Amino acid sequence: MSKTHVTTTINGEPAEFLAEAGLTLLDALRDEVGLTGTKEGCGSGDCGACSVIVDGRLVCSCLMLAVEAEGSTIETIEGVATGDTLHPLQRKFIEYAALQCGFCTPGFLVAAKSLLEKNNNPTETEVRFWLAGNLCRCTGYDKIVRAVMDAAAEMRGA
Amino acid sequence: MPKVVISGSTCRAFTGGVSELEVTADTVGRMVRELDQRFPGLGHHVAEFMAVAIDGVIFQDAYSEKLPEHAEIVLIPKIGAG
Amino acid sequence: MTYIGNKSDLRVVGTRPDRPDGVDKVTGRAIYGADFRLAGQLVGRILRSPHAHAKIIKIDTSKARALPGVKAVMTAQDMPNITSEESFVGEGPTNFRDQSLNVMARDKVLYEGHAVAAVAAMSPSIAEAALALIEVTYEVLPHVIDVEEAMAPGAPILDETLFTAGVDPKPTTPSNIAKKIILKSGDIDAGFAKADIIAEGRYVTAAVHQAYIEPHACVATIGADGQATVYASSQGHFMIRAFCAKLLGMEISNIRVIPLEIGGGFGGKTIVYLEPVALTLSKMAGKPVKLVMTREEVFRASGPTSGAVVEVKMGAMKDGTIVAAQAVLKYQAGAFPGSPVQPGLMCAFAMYDIPNVHLTGYDVISNRAKVAAYRAPGAPISSYAAEQVVDDLARQLGMDAITIREKNAAKAGTKTVYGVTFPEIGYEAVLAAAKSHAHWKAPLGKNQGRGIATGFWFNIGGESSASVFVNEDGSVSVVSGSPDIGGSRASMAMMAAEVLGIPVANVRPIIGDTASIGFTNVTGGSRVTYATGMATVQATEKVIEQLKQRAAMIWDISPDAVDWKDGQAVPAGANAGGFDPLSLAAIAAKAGKTGGPIGSEVSVNAQGAGPGFGAHICDVEVDRETGQTTILRYTAIQDVGRAIHPSYVEGQIQGGAVQGIGWALNEEYIYDAKGKMDNAGFLDYRVPVASDLPMIEAVLVEVPNTRHPFGVRGVGEVPIVPPMAAIGNAVRDAIGIRMHSLPMSPPKVRKALDSGQG
Incomplete structure (x- = not known):
């Protein structure tokens, strides 16, 4: 072929x-x-x-x-990381235990990065709807949403 | 002597319906042998598919575990799981 | 040795350090099943049955073999014909003949998606073209999908050699009912005679899939000398080795299984589907073969858990004392016997001290994929029914739903229906935490409702191995045989660091393959932190003994005169001599001079895993126009013994609860009239997404299990037990109608609102 x-x-x-x-x-x-x-x-x-x-x-x-x-x-x-410096989202995912098996994690990180590039101060609802196209079967999303919110806050300098 | 309680129908099929008996064994391994001598086939079934609860604490594949003098030993199916 | 003592004395256990494999998993470096490749590997593909039930008359592979680029084509004829042999491997009782027939159909296909042949080729497109060239002649047979239809006289029989076990006299005609089980205590008729009120209901649950996001995948390679290596993601590489050896007639020592990262399992990766096929193809082709399932294959051919029909009847006195409980459980097993009906029976009423109980269970085969373990197998299904009937009792009595549970709560000394007397358990502590939680008293709005339900799981121990090595610079390696599915590397490192008195960052945990660490059972049954943790702690303690001996040698004093404190060797007292402490690094640097490398391996068969209990409180709002149920607030309370890494313990509880929410509201296997699955994809098999959910509050109750050095109880199973009933009770509270089947999807709720009956 x-x-x-x-x-x-x-x-x-x-x-x-x-x-x-x-x-x-x-x-x-x-x-x-x-x-x-x-x-x-x-x-x-x-x-x-x-x-x-x-x-x-x-x-x-x-x-x-x-x-x-x-x-x-x-x-x-x-x-997503710059050299050996992790992106704030990556650091927050580890800090919040926002991954268990880790298989969905790359997709979540890329999607969340794309969200924060468009909206640097999303509400919880906005995070949940933006990430609704990413399935995670381990975490129940709670810690993922928290990690994204906190990364956004850190990136805003809040 | 330790008392063995057989609550499931599969094991009772080996004992002809007997659901409680006393054993002279003082370890799980000896109990398995004793059960097999008294009810041929039961020992093998217990060894492969059953767990034992000794006074409420569950043991699986633990031949060396001691059976206290007045212990109550309950045969239950082995627990696997997700 | 025990370290339960005072929680405040612990420095590492109970904290929330970064997980050791975190960076790999947030940067894409971690290698999962499908990420691995070997030079020269071939692409494998599996041909699957389009029919739910059919005889295989003939398989002609000649055209496929002739296609350029095709290196091997196999059918069941290329695998040993296994005779019936019952054993207990991995997740539960199994029959090797059935496992073999499930991996590759021989004379009959028993479900749509059942494997019938496989190819290995130079590229994906060639492999797919080859599948299309395999000609299978079927004689289609009548099929049966529904559990009660499969039990009925005259139903199409899947296995003419299957006679119902557990009935007297022994049946003379074959049946789809593989087994009937009865469990009882007391006198059920006398119990109901004593009851002032009765509540009962017939509940139906759908088959649901574990829906791990990573499809099954492996690479297998076997040399002309018969030495094989399998690289796979699974819940247990020793399990893969055991099954491959049995199904292919190989020696265990000739198979080495290297664990890759696993992308979720929840019980579904405790058996083999691909590995024996990949090995057979590799042997035929003389090259490594990679097999990866598509999502569709995962749904059609790997095991979901049972759908079921559960009938429950309970009786109580006016003061709320439950005096009788009866249940009939009919569980789908899929195409081969082995549903989790037994634990379903044992768990149904385990939360309560009830004098008269009668339970009947049926294990029923039908033309569906063989079920596999799924988190607390069996328990969520029976509890879904039982916990709604308890709710109905409370409603009839006008009693608070927690109060009725407190009144009948199992505690230390309560005898279960399966005969075991509970040791120290945390059910009452869990109920107390639920009752005092602000959620239980919070106000509700219009069309909103609140429900509570509780759940039980045994938890298990089992065989685990761990080794601990002190490296030359004083850093520490911990090797275990348990695949890390949700953070167990972190908990192993933390327990070793706590015992050694060193920072957790100095401990590097890895997973050993089948040739480099002792046998270890699957990661499942909530056993890893308990059993593998026990092995890790014991191995660490042995290392400390060695460290003390080395320090004694350096100081030239008796080993008894050395203590281990805060990560260093110190003289035990004034009489031992005035030596400065020796750090781990200092002793490690002298290891060669004091007897060689320092390390220890311990294998255990851990016993006495502590039972786990949980209570979930859920608020819902039902949209009366659409029938849509929205979860507004969710609180999950659980006795966890002691949390090693609280974040991952919370994560287990949150994840289990959300799987239960999916089971309750959306998830189901749907079949068409021909017995084919209609929704084999994530678009139509809808697992919960982030926008469906609120935060899930996990409340950790800690009643330590004295049989574990840190007091650990298994955590991962319990949280999937209560959600379906908790949500069912909440929906009942919101709309005044009791829903009787899962999922409580919008069309069903809408219909119930119209008809007044759920």
């Missing part, structure tokens, strides 16, 4: 890969680029474990074809 050459920027670095026509962006990231921090929980856009930011928009990478990413800028969980 012939493949298409795709050129992107991933976490600030140029990245190229070959993609079969039906390859999802998720599978390209995991299998072609080797970034396995982005997870597959459902493959149908219902769980949010595969959340990435493409050209500033939060997307489920399992719902986007890899060839559609040509020329785009992609941000994954591997790009």
Whole structure:
């Protein structure tokens, strides 16, 4: 099967890969680029474990074809920390015990980062609705919501 | 002598309906052997699928556990779980 | 040794340090099942039955084998034909023949999604093309999905060799009822005769899935010498080794299982689906094979827990004393026997001291995926019915719902229906905490209601191994055999640090594979902090003994004259000599000169896990137009013995409660007329999302379990037991109608509001 050459920027670095026509962006990231921090929980856009930011928009990478990413800028969980300095959201997730198994965590962090970039002072309800596309089966969301609220407060300097 | 209580129907099938008996054994392992001698097959069933509660505390696969003189030993299904 | 003593003396236990694997899990570095790859690995795919019940007449794999890029095609004929053998592995009693047939169907498919063949190929697209080329000839048979229809005379029989166990005389015709169990105490008829009031109800629950977010995944590789390595995410790598050895006729020593991070399990990853298939394909192809389930496969082919019909009748006297309780439980087992009806029976009324109890349970097979363990297996289903009937008793008597429970509460010395007399338990403490909580008295608005329900789980101990090593610089490694599913690395490190008297950051916990640590049972049954914690504490204590001996050697005094205090060796008294304390690092630096590396491994079979009790208070608002039930406030109170890391204990309680909320309001397996699952995806099988929920307040009651060095009780199972009844009672309070089936979804509530009957 012939493949298409795709050129992107991933976490600030140029990245190229070959993609079969039906390859999802998720599978390209995991299998072609080797970034396995982005997870597959459902493959149908219902769980949010595969959340990435493409050209500033939060997307489920399992719902986007890899060839559609040509020329785009992609941000994954591997790009959320700066070097060995964790993003405030990452620190707060650890501090609040907002993860148990940790499998949904990358998707939550990417989605929450995208929220805080749009709204730096979300209410609890806004956090809950923004994150409604991300499933967590371990925590009951309580500690996740608290971690996001507190990270937002810290980032505002509150 | 320790008293063994058999509350489940599966074990009672081995004992012909007997639901309480005294044993001379002083450990769980010896009790399993004694039960098997008295009711062939029961020992194996207890060893593989049952837990014992000795005066209320549940033990699974604990042959060396002592049976106090007046202990009440209850056979219950082993607990697994999620 | 016990460290229960004074909580304020503890420096690490009871605090909330960062978890040791936290950074890996927030940066994407942690390697889960599907993240692992071996050089040259092939892509595996499984062909699954489109029919709920059919005979396999013929499987023709020749076209698939001929496809370029296909390296192996297998069916059940490529696995040993296992004879019936009952055993107790992992999550409960199991039959290896059934497990083998569940992994790959042989003569019959018993549910839609049942595996019938598998391929290994060079790429995903080739593997999928190969599946399409496998020709299976079926003879479709009548199927049965519903539990009571499966029990009825004339129902399609799944297994002609299955005769109901537990009935006398032994049946002569096969049945879908695998087992009938009776548990009783006292005299049920006399009990009801004594009762002033009776409450009863017939309750129906739907099959629900654990719905861990990570689908099952593994990579297996086997050499020409028969040496195999399996990399998998599961609740127990020793369990995987045991099943692979049995199902494939291999020696245990020839299988090494390396645990990868696990993305949730809740009981559902205590058995194998993929690993024996991947090993067989790897053997045929001579290359590593990776198998990953899709979400659809997880729903159709991996075990949910039982749906059930539960009939409960209870009688009480005017003063609220419950004098009789009776229940009939009919549990779906899926395609093979083994529903959790037994613990369902044992837990139904375990919270109460009732003199006359009669329980009947049925384990029933039907054309559904074989059930697997799910958090406190069996207990949520029977408690859902029993705790609503208790609520009805309280309503009839005009009595407070906590007061009736206090009046009948099980306590130390109460004899359960299964014969065991409770040791020290925390049920009364939990009820007292519920009664004094502000939530119980808070005002409610229109269309709002409040409910409470309680729950019980045994908790277990079992076999666990842990080793503790002091490294050359005085840092400490803790290796255990328990996969970390929700923070157990943190609790192991904390217990070791507490015993050693050092900061928890100096302790590095890891999970050992099957070849590098002693046998350890699955992470399940709320046993890890208890049993593996016990092994860790004992191994740490042995290390301290060695540290004292080394210090004694350095000081040239008797080991008895050395104490271990605050992370250092000190002379035991003035007579021992005036030596300056020796730190862990100082002793470690001299380890080579004083006898070699310092370390110890301990394996235990932990006994006496303390029973756990919880009470959940829930407020709901029901939208009378749509039938939608919204959870307004939720408080979960539980006796946890002692919390090692309170945040993760709260997390277990919050997570369990929310799974219960999903079970109560939304989740269910839906089948079409042909016996195919209609909602095998997260869009239509709706688990709770963040916007459905309020904060979940977890209240920790600590009645220490004296059998554990720190007083730990298992925590993870209990919180899924009360929610369904708590919400059912709250909905009853809000709309004045008792709902009798789960989920209490908007259409059902709407219908109940229209008809006046739930």
